[in-house]
Amino acid sequence: MTPPRPTRVIAQLPATVPFVGPEVIERRTGKPFLARLGANESGFGPSxxxxxxxxxxxxxxxxxxxxxxxxxxxxxxxxxxxxxxxxxxxxxxxxxxxxxxxxxxxxxxxxxxxxxxxxxxxxxxxxxxxxxxxxxxxxxxxxxxxxxxxxxxxxxxxxxxxxxxxxxxxxxxxxxxxxxxxxxxxxxxxxxxxxxxxxxxxxxxxxxxxxxxxxxxxxxxxxxxxxxxxxxxxxxxxxxxxxxxxxxxxxxxxxxxxxxxxxxxxxDRDHVDNIVEKIAAARHELVATAREAGLVALPSATNFVAIDCGSSQRADAMLAAMLDKGIFVRKPMVPVLDRCIRISVGRSEAMGLAIAALSEAARAVKPL
Amino acid sequence: MTPPRPTRVIAQLPATVPFVGPEVIERRTGKPFLARLGANESGFGPSxxxxxxxxxxxxxxxxxxxxxxxxxxxxxxxxxxxxxxxxxxxxxxxxxxxxxxxxxxxxxxxxxxxxxxxxxxxxxxxxxxxxxxxxxxxxxxxxxxxxxxxxxxxxxxxxxxxxxxxxxxxxxxxxxxxxxxxxxxxxxxxxxxxxxxxxxxxxxxxxxxxxxxxxxxxxxxxxxxxxxxxxxxxxxxxxxxxxxxxxxxxxxxxxxxxxxxxxxxxxDRDHVDNIVEKIAAARHELVATAREAGLVALPSATNFVAIDCGSSQRADAMLAAMLDKGIFVRKPMVPVLDRCIRISVGRSEAMGLAIAALSEAARAVKPL
CATH class of the missing domain: 3.40.640.10 (Type I PLP-dependent aspartate aminotransferase-like (Major domain))
Known part of the structure; x- marks a missing residue:
């Protein structure tokens, strides 16, 4: 029995998904993430x-x-x-x-x-x-x-x-x-x-x-x-x-x-205003860490920071090192953006882990 | 400036919606419903x-x-x-x-x-x-x-x-x-x-x-x-x-x-089993009421009962009477199904109101 065919457009679509979710990665590796900073969620939580x-x-x-x-x-x-x-x-x-x-x-x-x-x-x-x-x-x-x-x-x-x-x-x-x-x-x-x-x-x-x-x-x-x-x-x-x-x-x-x-x-405008301030403060901290690690953080108007690692190869290796440390972060997918790692900002505990992992990855993975 | 045209298919679609929600009716009439039995929701609630x-x-x-x-x-x-x-x-x-x-x-x-x-x-x-x-x-x-x-x-x-x-x-x-x-x-x-x-x-x-x-x-x-x-x-x-x-x-x-x-x-299987029993009991009560009111309730395997009012005109008038009493119910839209009113079952308070309104509507709206 032949299954019914989908439309012509659907038949040609790949089975790829836009983003692999952190839970999916956790199930694959069998290791829960320690910090969730890859999907630009707000670690500061709702009101x-x-x-x-x-x-x-x-x-x-x-x-x-x-x-x-x-x-x-x-x-x-x-x-x-x-x-x-x-x-x-x-x-x-x-x-x-x-x-x-x-x-x-x-x-x-x-x-x-x-x-x-x-x-x-x-x-x-x-x-x-x-x-x-x-x-x-x-x-x-x-x-x-x-x-x-x-x-x-x-x-x-x-x-x-x-x-x-x-x-x-x-x-x-x-x-x-x-x-x-x-x-x-x-x-x-x-x-x-x-x-x-x-x-x-x-x-x-x-x-x-x-x-x-x-x-x-x-x-x-x-x-x-x-x-x-x-x-x-x-x-x-x-x-x-x-x-x-x-x-x-x-x-x-x-x-x-x-x-x-x-x-x-x-x-609850007070909460939003407060969170926006916290996001800005966390962003500044991340930028400072990047600078100390010899990296350039891009200016950001968002709740994440793109950190320039100098090359896509180095960014890939640093990303892998951070994931291995249990830090869920992502990176842009296409040249020349893919020389960056994208880190969402969040609560200080998660940020502390991310900052430590970023610094360590920058030391471990030398520039090309 | 001309707005961009939607696709050919979309351009021909009507602006109608499949169902008018109870909140929409409440806003139109300015009167909140007393019983919500028109959308086959479970008035018995979740576990x-x-x-x-x-x-x-x-x-x-x-x-x-x-x-x-x-x-x-x-x-x-x-x-x-x-x-x-x-x-x-x-x-x-x-x-x-x-x-x-x-x-x-x-x-x-x-x-x-x-x-x-x-x-x-x-x-x-x-x-x-x-x-x-x-x-x-x-x-x-x-x-x-x-x-x-x-x-x-x-x-x-x-x-x-x-x-x-x-x-x-x-x-x-x-x-x-x-x-x-x-x-x-x-x-x-x-x-x-x-x-x-x-x-x-x-x-x-x-x-x-x-x-x-x-x-x-x-x-x-x-x-x-x-x-x-x-x-x-x-x-x-x-x-x-x-x-x-x-x-x-x-x-x-x-x-x-x-x-x-x-x-x-x-x-929570116990809860589901319990609710399914309650639904059956409420259905039986509704069927009995319909019979006493000279109406025929269709056998039902669901959490609602379709009640045959004999003609679409009578069903329309009875539906209007029930809505007017603050009972949210619906009826099928096409002949010959539209001779029925469809009443979801729920908690006894709502059912009591619905049963009273149904009986009254059946008395008030004579068969053709």
Whole structure:
């Protein structure tokens, strides 16, 4: 008996996954990690108010969550100063990126991103059978001018920009982003991924009211808010675009506790401000350690730091040494970014282990 | 400025949603429901052990959940007696149905389902631009012979069967389902939705080891396990088919608390057994009330009862009367199923309100 064939696009997809999770590595090696600093999660955790709210609501999970995510969207509407119809909530930015690709991409469509940028976006593009054009970074930043040029070279359906950037942690100021957004052709949808927006310096994010028909912006509760495991994020933009998500999204798909946790997290501004300060302090400590170890830490507007090891070979060897010490960290996947190791910041215990392992790896693995 | 156009398929989709959520109705009317019995949730709630486990893990939600849902799949593997590679976990059956449609359906593909069966499946089929062929129910059951005949009439990519059925609550025994499964052409993927499997009489579900290359079965923690708001379900079948999900699923998409809650829920067999008994008792009470009110309750293998009001007009009027009394219930959408009102069973307080409202509506709205 022959199994039914999947679609032509699916049949050609590889079985690769964008990221191998830390639990998967732990099961393979049989060794639990001592520090978890590879997925840009927030080791500082969520607000105590959020933890209490989850515990308090635990008995209510027999009902589906609100299909319109209304209370959260209402709160986000006040937070951002935009209409509630300008906001849709989804199962993390990963989920929302998948929906966006399904809304706009057909086989053979042209999509522009940066070479080495967020691989989960590429994964969703591949699932639609669209073609990715990858623009190299310039000086470890996404190259805004080159991205615009690529969208103008041939009809382009979607362009992806993360600001601040992942995996390098670099960023552009709001003025540069606005110039970029205005320069992209109107038929090209702009995905502006602001997952790390909360940790960026003032003046990095364009005002929420920056909207145009071809722009959708994405933010998440997974990073500064410390709710990665809850899977809740949002997209915002002009209602004409945002309402399209309602045609295909899983209407009852956002976990009920996630909706409530995000609502409570959003309201606890003191906690977020405090965490952002802690992230900055931990970043400074990591930068200082790197410098002492003869390495160059890239400037970062995120909750991680990319540390330049001088060559991809050395970075690979240092990464292996850190993993071997039980420190879960990752590195960018493509040249020339892959000369770096990317370390998320977190609580002092984990940071202490990471800093010791980094220093030791730098001593053990000589520059080429 | 013209907004970017969505794909041709998306451009033609209506903005309708498969179900209007109870919170949406409450916001429209400004009146909270007194009893929530319209979405086949489990008013008996999850196991106390699950509630405690969620509260205990609440502080850990800063990390992403395991991308392989390993511990849950391992437990399901033991529970079902099938290999772990035969199981994939997703964000509710709704989420898994969406993935299945994306794996197998291209625009114009033929899909067979029953007329009046689960609308969320139809919603996901429409999103792929596939064509739905709808086979009428026979005697309020999905018509297995007619479904097979429809798959044989023209090349069919997917056929959908829910057993037990939703919205009617009727069912076929395992032998009839096996005969059906063997009779469908091998190029047609069979979606066997067993969302209500736990509440069905013994002998309803074919053994988990019933596998063939064109069969995928779906079960959920939303119904008997009382975890609708957590969004966790699984599909199982031959690894060749199940592994396809890894090509497009959101690998870090299942909420961390949901994975853990499902694991604890699966282990608490006493709770599930107890709930299944309570569901049966509440069903019997509802059936008796219907009979006293001169209505016919359909036999049900689920946690809801379809109550025959004699005509769609009377069912509409009785539904309106019940909603007006603050009782959230729903009714099937298409003739001839739409002569029924569908009432989920739950705790005695909600059931008491529903029973009173049903009796009153039956008195107030005379048969045609």
């Amino acid at each position: 105590p108010k959020v933890i209490a709210a989850i515990a308090e609501m635990a008995g209510d999970v027999w009902t589906y969550g609100d299909s319109e995510n209304f209370l959260l969207r209402e709160a986000l509407s006040h937070h951002l100063g935009v209409g509630i119809d300008a906001i849709t909530v989804g199962e993390g930015i990963d989920g929302l990126l998948g929906l966006t690709c399904r809304l706009f991409l057909e086989p053979g469509d042209r999509v522009v991103t940066s070479l080495g940028a967020y691989p989960t976006f590429n994964y969703h593009v591949a699932a639609q059978g669209a073609d990715l054009v990858k623009v190299p970074y310039a000086d470890d930043r996404e190259d805004l001018d080159a991205l615009v040029a690529a969208t103008r070279l041939a009809p382009t359906r979607v362009v992806y920009l993360a600001n601040p950037d992942n995996p390098m942690g670099t960023w552009w100021d709001a003025q540069a982003v606005e110039t970029f957004v205005k320069a992209v052709p109107e038929e090209t949808l702009i995905i502006l991924d602001e997952a790390y927006g909360e940790t960026a310096p003032e003046g990095t994010l364009p005002p929420a009211t920056l909207m145009q028909p071809n722009l959708v912006r994405f933010r998440t509760f997974s990073k500064a808010y410390g709710l990665a495991g809850m899977r809740v994020a949002y997209a915002f933009g002009m209602p004409e675009i945002v309402s399209l998500f309602d045609r295909i999204r899983n209407h009852f798909g956002v976990n009920k506790l996630a909706q409530h946790a995000a609502l409570v997290a959003l309201a | 106390p052990k699950v509630i405690a486990a969620i509260a205990e893990m609440a502080g850990d939600v800063w990390t992403y959940g395991d991308s392989e849902n390993f511990l849950l799949r391992e437990a399901l593997s033991h529970h079902l007696g099938v290999g772990i590679d035969a199981i994939t976990v997703g964000e509710g059956i709704d989420g898994l149905l969406g993935l299945t449609c994306r794996l197998f359906l291209e625009p114009g593909d033929r899909v067979v389902t029953s007329l009046g069966a689960y609308p969320t499946f139809n919603y996901h089929v429409a999103a792929q631009g596939a064509d739905l062929v709808k086979v009428p129910y026979a005697d309020d059951r999905e018509d297995l012979d007619a479904l097979v005949a429809a798959t044989r009439l023209a090349p069919t990519r997917v056929v959908y069967l829910a057993n037990p059925d939703n919205p009617m609550g009727t069912w076929w025994d395992a032998q009839a389902v096996e005969t059906f499964v063997k009779a469908v052409p091998e190029e047609t993927l069979i979606i066997l939705d067993e969302a209500y499997g736990e509440t069905a009489p013994e002998g309803t579900l074919p053994p988990a080891t019933l596998m063939q290359p064109n069969l995928v079965r779906f079960r959920t923690f939303s119904k008997a396990y009382g975890l609708a708001g957590m969004r966790v379900a699984y599909a199982f079948g031959m690894p060749e088919i199940v592994s396809l999900f890894d090509r497009i699923r959101n690998h870090f998409g299942v909420n961390k608390l949901a994975q853990h809650a499902a694991l604890v829920a699966l282990a």
